[in-house]
Amino acid sequence: MESRYSFPIDLTANQTNYYWFERGFSPEELAEVERLVANLSFVRGTTQDQDDFTENEYRKSNIKWIPMEDQYKWIYDKIGGMAMEANQNMFHFDLHSMPELIQYTEYYDHEKGHYDWHMDVGHEHLSQRKVSVTVQLSESDEYTGGDLQLWPGGTYPIQAPRGKGNVIIFPSFMMHRITPILKGTRKSFVLWLGGGHYR
Numbered sequence: 001m002e003s004r005y006s007f008p009i010d011l012t013a014n015q016t017n018y019y020w021f022e023r024g025f026s027p028e029e030l031a032e033v034e035r036l037v038a039n040l041s042f043v044r045g046t047t048q049d050q051d052d053f054t055e056n057e058y059r060k061s062n063i064k065w066i067p068m069e070d071q072y073k074w075i076y077d078k079i080g081g082m083a084m085e086a087n088q089n090m091f092h093f094d095l096h097s098m099p100e101l102i103q104y105t106e107y108y109d110h111e112k113g114h115y116d117w118h119m120d121v122g123h124e125h126l127s128q129r130k131v132s133v134t135v136q137l138s139e140s141d142e143y144t145g146g147d148l149q150l151w152p153g154g155t156y157p158i159q160a161p162r163g164k165g166n167v168i169i170f171p172s173f174m175m176h177r178i179t180p181i182l183k184g185t186r187k188s189f190v191l192w193l194g195g196g197h198y199r
Contacts, residue, residue, distance in 0.1 A: 013092035015171050016152040018160065021082055024167030029078075030137060033189075036072060037104050040064040045105060045115070059115045061178075066102040066189070075102065076191070079167070083131050083193050086169040093130040093171075094195040100125075104189040107146055112180040117151065120172040120192060128194040129172035135189050139164045143184030151175040 025033070045061035066072050080098055087095050107113030120132045134148060140162040148160040150170055157177075160168045170176070172192060 014090050015093075016174075017090070018150055018158070018168055018170040018174075019086035019090045020161060020169065021167040022161070022163065023165040024082055025078070025135060025165040027165070030165055033075065033137065036075075037064055037066060040066065040104070042106075058118075060111050060113045061105050061107045061115060063106075064104040066104055068101065072102075079133050079135065079191050080193065082167055083133050083169055083191075087131055087193075091131060091171060095130055095193050096196075097128070097194045098191070099128075099194060100192050102189050102191045105187070107143075107178060107181045107186040109143070109145075109181045109183050109185065112182070113146070113178075113186070114180040115178040117175050117177045119175055128196070129192040130195050131193045132170055132172045132174075132176075133191045133193070134160070134168045136162065136164055136166045136168075137187035137189065138185065143181055143186045145180050145182035146184075146186035147179045149177050149179060 042062040042064055045059050045063045066075065068076065076098065079102070084095065087093055107115075121127060121129050136148075147162070148168060149157040150160060151157040152174055160166075178186070
C-alpha cells in the first residue's frame, strides 16, 4: 500500500484536493469484502431529498449498507486509519467520529448508472461530515465510463485514479460525481468521517 498526493504537501491545511492510496486494499482483502457483502440485501440508491421509492435521473445505483458488526470491523478500522493519515497530512479537520455505515454501491451499464454532481454534506447529520472515502472494488478494464471526478473549483474537474483497491479521500464539501457507466459494472464502497460543526 502506498499513499499518494495530487501534488506536494506542505505543513498548511489543503482542503481543495484529494489524497489517495494506491492499492490501499490488497486482492485478498477485496475478495474477503466481496464474500462478506454477498448476502447483504440491495436497496435503491437515493439522495437526501429523494423519497426512497421514487426513481431519480440524478442518481442510478444499487446499494447495500455494511453493518458495524464484528466480522466487518476490520474494514471500518482500515478505512479509518487511512482517513486519519490523509487528514493529518492534508486536510487538518477536527475528526473524531465515524457515525455512519459503509455504503457498498454497484453501477450498471444497462441503465447508464451514475451519480451526478453533488456534495456529501447537507442538513441534519450530514452537516457533520468532514471527509469522504471511496474504495474502488472493480478493475479498470471491467467497466467503461464510471469515473470518479472531483471539482475543487476552476474550469475543469479532476479525475481520480482508477484501479481496484485504490482509496480516494477528499473533503466532503467538494463537488464530485460518478460519470455514466457505458459498459460493465462499477463496484465501490464509501464511508464518511465527521466531527464537530465547521467553525
